Amino acid sequence: MMLDIDYFKNYNDYYGHQEGDSALEKIALVLKEHSKRVSDFAFRIGGEELGLIFSSTNPEDSLEFANNIKESVESLKLENNSSDISKYLTVSIGLVCEKAKNIENSIELYKLADMALYKAKKEGRNRVVMN
DSSP states (O other): OEEEETTHHHHHHHHOHHHHHHHHHHHHHHHHHHOOSTTOEEEEEETTEEEEEOOOSSHHHHHHHHHHHHHHHHHTOOBOTTOSSOSBOOEEEEEOOOOGGGOOOHHHHHHHHHHHHHHHHHTTSSSEEEO
């Protein structure tokens, strides 16, 4: 999955880069709390984009897992007066559910996650879209 913090540039402009950095750290902790298995791997892609590689037995469980992360971020209640969608900082998530044997390379996986993330943002943000 790829996560993008909604309206993060506006957040940084409104609250300052120190608060932005603090928010990034708190959201990273949410990912850490949700990725305790040895096979889970959370990482920063760049800016306000984060990634999480994990395994699941089915797409429904993956979607529930992603929604739990989205809700956990909003539950941090990081005030965001610069957002049009929530009074708190939120994330949009692009989720790819694919069997490992069907993944040809990381570039293709990234493209699929990025397309799902773009769709989540286009559909209004603060949501999960699965490929």
